[in-house]
Amino acid sequence: MISTPLQQGSNAERSRHRNRQAVLGQVHLAGTIGRAEIARALALTTQTVSNIIAELSDDGMLIEKGRLSAGRGQPAIQYALKPEGGYALGVEVRPDAVFAALLDLTGRAVTTERVALAGTDPDIVLDHVTMVYTRALDQVPTARGRMLGAGIVMPGPFGLTGIAGMGTDLPGWQEVDAATLFSKAIDLPVVLSNDANAAAMAERITGAAQEMNSYAYLYFGTGLGLGLIHGGQLVRGAYGNAGEIGHIPIPGPHAKLEDAVSRLSVQRHLLAAGLDVHDIDALDQLFEQKNAALMTWLDTACDALGHAVAIVENLFDPQTVVLGGAMPNGILEHFVANTPLPDLSVSNRPHAPHPRLIQGASGRMTATLGAAALILNRALTAPLSHAH
Amino acid sequence: MISTPLQQGSNAERSRHRNRQAVLGQVHLAGTIGRAEIARALALTTQTVSNIIAELSDDGMLIEKGRLSAGRGQPAIQYALKPEGGYALGVEVRPDAVFAALLDLTGRAVTTERVALAGTDPDIVLDHVTMVYTRALDQVPTARGRMLGAGIVMPGPFGLTGIAGMGTDLPGWQEVDAATLFSKAIDLPVVLSNDANAAAMAERITGAAQEMNSYAYLYFGTGLGLGLIHGGQLVRGAYGNAGEIGHIPIPGPHAKLEDAVSRLSVQRHLLAAGLDVHDIDALDQLFEQKNAALMTWLDTACDALGHAVAIVENLFDPQTVVLGGAMPNGILEHFVANTPLPDLSVSNRPHAPHPRLIQGASGRMTATLGAAALILNRALTAPLSHAH
DNA sequence: GGATTAACTCAATTCAATTGAATTATCAAT
DNA sequence: ATTGATAATTCAATTGAATTGAGTTAATCC
CATH class of the missing domain: 1.10.10.10 (Winged helix-like DNA-binding domain superfamily/Winged helix DNA-binding domain)
Known part of the structure; x- marks a missing residue:
């Protein structure tokens, strides 16, 4: 980037x-x-x-x-x-489908859509994104001519890195300038980002962190992602790949963090217990039933999440850590309530103005809505200057 | 903060x-x-x-x-x-002494000084800082009336936190507004920071990272600190305590990172081998002699440092990681040459424009010079805006 | 030597802020 | 009910700093 x-x-x-x-x-x-x-x-x-x-x-x-x-x-x-004063398109490209949402200036979603993808080649993806955009404009004619831009979420990491080709990133996209490609296809300013960063921004526009300038967001996607907001802006890193917290090694039985706490992790754990669970709703059902295998997983996952929080707090000293993503609401609640917060942390303050861990948006569309939030944030936030 | x-x-x-x-x-x-x-x-x-x-x-x-x-x-x-066009005072307050340096506009140190401290009470410290400042002005009369400000480095964390009172922070300073106190005492704009953050900024003004806007700095102080520069500015966190990387837990025999890699850690290790080493020069001698105990420590420390690099790279995706601080140059060199860089990292790119780990400034004055660099950076960098 | 290129200067203009005086609408006290 | 204080708003004039456009200077290229 x-x-x-x-x-x-x-x-x-x-x-x-x-x-x-x-x-x-x-x-x-x-x-x-x-x-x-x-x-x-x-x-x-x-x-x-x-x-x-x-x-x-x-x-x-x-x-x-x-x-x-x-x-x-x-x-x-x-x-x-004025809600109709401007619109932002949010698009999330996944290996099997494209999700899209059109948000008005206040951050309310006025349309959402999902289309299946036949392949992940740039041509195919661009076609589908253009289609989805056209349909959104048809559904919301007032948005025509009032588009502020499009936020596009793709599985990272972007560019060729040591963790490329590990199944998380999109085949055929490692060496293309995705932002320019999208921008040309739909003729809008485009901001490109990974799911966690986008979701983090959504909390600032419509969610739990509207009053905050400096917070961290832990995101449940396929793995575990991190979005960092500092001074009201995303910390993207030099190449746009900041926030790959899932790949860092942690103490305990698991090699890396997202082996212990991620959707993939819970799926594997449940599979070992004979349960083949693939979507959020099924997971939610198991949680409502207090399924034993799920509960065991949650125990270890909470501990691992505590480690993640320790790392994030000590490295960023945020106002709060927000937990959200593609998980059932109930499970997020459970995490927020049961994750052991480390004592050995700069965030362990006696009179903290904010809780250390709060719940953010959940569900399948979190990153898609976040994608649009990237654009809204640009329209609603001036880069800050320092008071002298 | x-x-x-x-x-x-x-x-x-x-x-x-x-x-x-x-x-x-x-x-x-x-x-x-x-x-x-x-x-x-x-x-x-x-x-x-x-x-x-x-x-x-x-x-x-x-x-x-x-x-x-x-x-x-x-x-x-x-x-x-023009070097004489402006000056910045750098002050580092340690439990036993105050270090000071006066830098000209180009970042060159024109005076440096060390005075012993009888105690750490605000009164005593403020007195000594004022004294040191007065003497600097006497030695460099052209600086009078051309002072841009003072950067002050104190042992963090600032304010009351979960890791306060663990021996690292300064007794008597937890609940005072240090910046205002200093600013009143010496009648200059003051920027307060911890050692790692200051040292990180020094690399941008005079050191190894002058062309970079986004990098991480691993700092050897008493413990291990981290300074983050993003978009040419320090990432300080919401309360000024970002970068406490030493406190995070890592896999392996040590509970936290700085148990394995820090000055305190090497001192303990050498003491166990019967060597009572307290200053950088003594450490340097042992290194030159390839002392066996020191070499064993270095081996484990390199591994631990590799973990630190993995965390920092995956969380920030920096242009590079700079290693510096209060260590002998030779040891820093050794670390840069021998630290195993993790494969599983977003920074592991085939055609990386920068080395992943480079050497920064070393020696006792690193943080003091960095303190002044905080001021120079303010004079030399406009907060960035985004190209549309 | 003439054409070309790029840095630099001068004077006039434009843009968007500030300043200062006047107006309007409410609350609070008599 | 009247009056004074307070705060939001508006109008017209001014100011600060950047841009524009035309002209000058000093180098290289042919």
């Missing part, structure tokens, strides 16, 4: 663009908010915010929500994001 | 500030460079860069370095950082 991000100077045009983003970000964060409050938060004058809001309203990205009386003074006109 | 960085809007003044930083950054990166090239790199007009350079030259931060003929066209006037 991109190794040297372009260092850019600033001018009037770029300032305005940044300020528009920042204003939208404040509105998103607050839900509804008045101009004066935005001005204070951004250290801009109310006049400037007024001008920007007029512009954004003209562009159909904001709507008035009445006035809010708060003590003395003229009550502030409240603004909120 | 700071949990929610202030999101700021942009205006003319802040744009100019940012552009000045960016111009200085380009000059620093290139060594000497002409205006047109800077303009291209920053996507600004040459006129703008011309104005900024005139301003910076007036302020005494840049000097002309003749013209450089490169093919056709009028040869570009080259500019370089």
Whole structure:
């Protein structure tokens, strides 16, 4: 991926663009908010915010929500994001299918779809993605001309690495510039990412971490992934492959982390007990029945997850760790409740403002929705500068 | 520490500030460079860069370095950082002493000092730091009025955490706002950090990672620390305690990483062999003599370090991992040459543009110089924005 | 020596912010 | 009910910093 991000100077045009983003970000964060409050938060004058809001309203990205009386003074006109003001496409490419979702500016999914894939060649995949996009636009005509971009999730790692070709990545995609390919096919700005990173971003847009700038996300996919948000932005690494936590070795009977805690791990464990389980619903049923084999697996998995949390906490010192992904809700709940949190951690603070482990989004679409969130985050967050 | 960085809007003044930083950054990166090239790199007009350079030259931060003929066209006037244009103080507070260094704008140390500490109470420490600063200014009168700030390194973790009070942190400092205290005492902007983070930044200013925006730094202090640079900035975590890699559990005979690979670890190992070694020089001698006990330790330590590298690579996907800190140069070299690099890593690429493990600065002053580098980096790097 | 190329400068313009004064709408006290 | 305080908002003028466009200078290429 991109190794040297372009260092850019600033001018009037770029300032305005940044300020528009920042204003939208404040509105998103607050839900509804008045101009004066935005001005204070951004250290801009109310006049400037007024001008920007007029512009954004003209562009159909904001709507008035009445006035809010708060003590003395003229009550502030409240603004909120206009859902139809912008849309983001989220696409998740898996070996056997393409998932897609169209989110409006507020992060609500207005369409979702799944199409089976006959093969994973770039040609086939691009065809299907284009098809899915076209259908989404047909279903939601207001989105036409208001597309902010597309987030695409593919199984990582990207490029040729030591863990390529191990069955997780997509055959035929190791040496192509996927982002450009997609961007040309659907004529939209494209952000490419792995499932865990995308899911992490979703929590910031609609989920459990809306107020947070710095958190880690542990993602149940086929393996175990990690998404890191720092300063409101994804930590992608130099080549876009940050977060491969599943591959790191841990103490105990398992060689690597995701041997102990992942969907593949539980499937193998259940198979050994004579249960051939393939989808989330079946897993959920077993959990509801408190199946003994599943419960044994959960015990070891909780311990392993505790290790993962220890690593993440000590390396990033996040506000919280969010746990989510393609698992039944009940199992995520169980993990959040039963994972032993390490004492030996910088996050083990006496008066912690946030719980150390919280539950994020679950289910099959988590990464797909996250893909779209990558685009929304770009529209709603200005890269932060440092207060002096 | 700071949990929610202030999101700021942009205006003319802040744009100019940012552009000045960016111009200085380009000059620093290139060594000497002409205006047109800077303009291209920053996507600004040459006129703008011309104005900024005139301003910076007036302020005494840049000097002309003749013209450089490169093919056709009028040869570009080259500019370089003027060393006397700005200074940064680096201070490292240890339980028994305060180390200080004054760096000029180019990152060269113009004074260094060590003073013993009678105690670690804030009062005592602040007194000594003030004293050291005053003496530095006396020795380098040109620095007066040209101070950019002070970087202060203290043993972390900061604040009350699960690994506080384990002997590493400084008694009496857990619950004070150290940055403000220092800032008031010496009347300078202060950046506070732990040793590993500071040392990591030093590599970007003067060391092995000047061209890199995204790398990890493994630091030998008392324990083992980690500094993460992403997008040219430190990843500090929500509470400033990111990088406590020494505390994470690893497979093998040792409970945690720094039990196997750290200065404390080698000291213990040698003590068990009847050798009481306390400083770097003594360690260096043993290494030169190929002392058997030391060599056995190195073998296990290399393996453990390999684990650390595996974790860091898979979690961050950095351009490289830099190894440095308070160790003899020879031992660092040995580590770089003999640490087994994991195959199962996203960094194990066939045509890697950088070596996976490189050697950074070594010796007692590493963190002190790094402390000053935190300030220089602020002066020389504009927070990056994303190209659209 | 003339054409070409690229760096640089000057003067005018443009963009988007700030400033300062005026207006409006509410709360709180009399 | 009236009046003063407070805060949000608007209008018009100003300012700061970048861009634009035309011109100048100094090198290389042919």
